Each structure stands twice: as structure tokens, then as C-alpha cells.
Amino acid sequence: MQPAVRLEQVRKTFGDVVAVAGVDLEIRQGEFFSLLGPSGCGKTTCLRMIAGFEEPTAGRILLQGQDVSRLPAYERDVNTVFQDYALFPHMTVYDNVEYGLKVKGIGASERRRRVADALAMMRLDRLERRKPGELSGGQRQRVALARALINQPRVLLLDEPLGALDLKLRQTMQIELKTLQERLSMTFLYVTHDQEEALTMSDRLAVMNQGRVEQVGTPAEVYENPATGFVAGFVGASNVLAGDAAGAVTGSAAAFTIRPEKIRLAPLDETPTAVESSAAGVVREVVYVGAFTRYTVDLDGGGELVVMQQNLTMSSMEVLQARGQRVRLIWDRQHNRAIGGSVQEQREEER
């Protein structure tokens, strides 16, 4: 099957600034695909080029196998949900949703039917006479979705649509979006800087940094096997050990990452088994986060490791007493992930 969206060596520069530095991507038919990365990584520019708001400096964009790189936005079979919703303030909810059909010259009776369907689907039927200014954030969000879906696009582009909502509403909307996508079996391309959002909703995601794609994969692949130090650091918290610090643990200077939740805090005299790695150090910092505690440990062999421990039996008082004590950190060796590239350089980039 043709990929829904295909980017071939797409580049975009604004003057001297390289926003997108050669991206290749394939988004499959009917999948929920996320572009994840920090602000300024080029993810929104990619989305805007697919929508047709920006023209790529080089490379091709294909929708369903058709090259659309030079087509204006109104000729493309994709629709966008904007970060600020971009609802037309002078139109009612009904008129906003109807807009796409109206400008495409769809007949009045079909318009009425399809708008009614869209409003019912997004549970907006009772709000259809309101203006956007009279709606709450979540309602505006649903109007923006209904408006973007009314033309039945091949791909729905979503540009950080949940960014303006509070945490509870955001989590509700995440589930609603995912359900909606599955029900419509429509291709969703979702841009976000929130790794949790990307991990919970996506079928697959691409992690971007400095205009490049660092890794593409399912949420589990990206989380369990980060391809680069950047991915390891950006998707979930991660420890990176390299050079002498890595050598003290594994006997090799090659850089590797280890997730904080995989490490166990043990007494100094405990000996690791044959399949385990271990390192001794001093607890420098203890942060009590309720469900778990985060320890930062300075290793004897150089470097530091962050350890996350579930608060199974410990109270906050007991936990905080660990500060300044010598401990041994033990973890299953299979969780060590070798990463390519110069770690030092990647860490610099993160700052």
C-alpha cells in the first residue's frame, strides 16, 4: 500500500537558519504518527510543509504517492488542527464547521447533513449557535477537530493541539483523539514536544532534533532502545555514561544509557550476580515525588546516575535520610544500551 505521507530528503531554510535539514519519513495509511522533539527541532515546519503553508527548499513531499511539494494548501487533501485552534471569531460554531464544505461548493442539503453529523460526533450539537469566544478551551478544541474533519481529509495534521489545555483535560482529550482516530481509521500526524503524549497515543513516532530525525519506531522501541543519546535523554529520563565512567562499570569506554527505573539501590556490601552491572557511589540528592523517589548518585568511578525507586514501604522521612550515604547501584546488564556518536556532543546539544 502507498504510504499516506512520504517525505524525501526534505530541507527547509529560512535565510541562514536551517529549520529542517534533510528529512526522510514514511507515514503509513491509517496510523497515528507523532513527530516528537524540543521546540525549534523542525517538527512544526515539517507539518507546515505537508499542509502547504511552507514550500520545501529542497526535496519532495508525496501524499498517497502524488507529489504535492508545489501545490497550494487549498489543493491538498489534508486538513490541520492549529495550536491556537484558529477558529473564525465572527462565525458561529455551525458556520465554522460548515466552512470547508461551503468553499468547496458542496450543495446545501448535503452540507446540512454532514455538518450535523460532525457536530454530533464531537458532541457539539447544543453549542452550534455559539461564537468561539463563548466556548471553553476543550469545546474550542472539539470545534477545531470537527472543522478539520468535515472535508474527510486523507491525513489530519495536528499541531500541538492540546498544549493550551490543563493536565486533566489534556489526558481526557488524548484518549478521545486516539479513539476518534481508530474509529475513523484516518491517518493522524501529530506534532508535540510532550514525550508522554507521544508515547501514549502514537502507533509510531519520529524523534526529531535540530532539523533531523534521530529515530523512528513504535513507542516501546524508542523508549527501550533509544538509538542516540539525544533520544535516550529526551524520551523519558535517562542516564548516559561514557569514557572512564563507562569503563569503571563495563570495562569498556563505549557510551551507554541506562533508564533510572531499571536501577536498584542496594547496601554497599551486596554482590551483583553474573548478569548484573553495579557501581558504588555517594547519594548526593534525594527528591521525594510521592509515588517514587529520585536519587542522584555520584559514582566512585566518575559520572553520576539518577535512580528512581518506587516508595514501596519507605516514608518521606526515611527516604530523605539516604542523602550523603554510600550505596551500591545494581541493575540487569541487559538494560544497558550502547549508543552511537559522541555523547559529549549530544549532551551539549540538549542544553
Place this chain on the structure above:
Amino acid sequence: MSTVFRRAGIFLYRFPGLRLALLLAPPLAWMVVVYLLALAFLFLTAFWRQDPVTSAIIQAWGFQNFQALWAVDVYRTIALRTAGMALAVTVTDVILAIPIAYYAARIASPRVRTFLLLSMVLPLWSSYLVRVYAWRVILSSDGLLNWSLHKLHLGSVNLGFSNWSLWIVFCYLWLPYVLLPIFAALQRIPNSLIEASTDLGARWFTTLRRVILPVALPGIVAGSIFAFSLTLGDYIAPNLVGDTEFIGNVIYQSVGIANNIPFAAAYAIVPAVIVAIYLLVARQLKAFEAL
């Protein structure tokens, strides 16, 4: 000394109503005395009359001034001519202003925008009289316009002094007042609104008609009110570049020459009523809803 101020400060802090009253009293007094009272007085004066023999003003109430306005052809014609001119100037200025304001607000680079804004406002720095006289020099039969046409072997036009030349001059005079509010309204439109319209399948002209102009409508109406009311009240430009009379000229002559202040007051109510009707129509068209 400082403790007095401190105590006064604390006192005001505790009584926000008093603070507001102190803050608003001077401008409110100005509004009421200078504007509303003057307007009320004007309205009352319109019902007085002038003694035809002595020219003295008699404070006796009656509708005779308004009857004269209605019954005498000349006054009706002048009122209609003034309203027609105001409408023509308003429409022309809005049509001229929208593309310029759109370019300045949404397309031009910041440097070009500054330059354009400056050149919009710059004419306002010179005296109104100088600008009208400048047009007189351009439009008169041996003026700049005919001289240029002659040099280009295009014959000549006899514009000045007519309603045509007056129309040109009015359009020029009030264009900045129309441009600035439209510019402000267009600049406030978020880019994403225009992108959303394009994204949903609208070409540029459809976006202009269905999104950009409706959203900018309050600014357009504000600009048009300037052009309309300024034209209604002006009497200098008709004197200098026109050959017919407008409401302002009649009022000027009634006050300055005939000393018939009651009649002038009655005639001055005509443009006030026309502007009031204009505002009502604008409100009916929901032009102020997005404000």
C-alpha cells in the same frame, strides 16, 4: 510630608471607588461641559429664532427653523449633496485604503511597513490649509495637472473648481484617517486564521471575502466613520476647491454673515442626525460585535 502622602495613599488604596472617581473626574467634567452641554445648548438654540428686522435672537420656542430647512429647496439640495459627497468620499477612501493597509500590515517587510506608516501619517504634520492649497495649485485650469497633460499631448481637463476636484481633495485629506484603523485591524488578524481558511480549501479571494474583511470590519467601519463625518462637517475645502455649497458653508454664513445662530444650530443638527443614522446602520450590520 511623606507621611501625609503615605496616609493618603493608604486611604485611596482602601477605597477603590474614590480612587476611580478622582481619576475620572477631570475627563468626565471635560466631556460633560465641553461636549454634552455644548451639544444640548446647540439643540436648544435650534428652536429659537432671529428677528428679521433687528437681527436680534429671540428666545421663543418653535419649529420654524426646521420648517425652513425642509421647505426651502436649496437647503434640501445642499444637505443631500453633502451626504452624497460624504458617501462617495467614504467609499472611495475605503476602496483605496484596504489594499494599501493590507500590503502594509501583512505583506511588507518591517522596514517597508515603517516607511509606509510614516508616509500615511506624514501629511497630517502639515497644515490642513497648506494641503488644500497645494491641490488648488495642482487642479486649477493652468495648474500642474493640465500642464503635465499638455506636455504629454493629452489635451486638458477642466476639473478645478468643481465637485470632482472637491471629491479628489476630500479623498486625499481623509485617507490617513481611514488607513490607520484598517491597518490596525488587518494587522491584528492572526496568520493562522488565514492559513485555516486556505487549509479548508478556500482560494485567496474567498479567504479575503469570508474571513479577512469580516474580521477587519470594525476597523473598516471606524475608518469610514472618520471619512464620513469629516466630510460632512468641512467647509474650508468647498470654499477653496469647489464651486458649490455644503452644509458647513451654510452654517458658516449663517453664523458669520447673517448672525442667524438659531438657523445655523438647526442646520448643524442635520449632519449629527445623518452620522447617528450611519452608526445605527453599522450597528445593525453587526460591525461593532467583534470590537
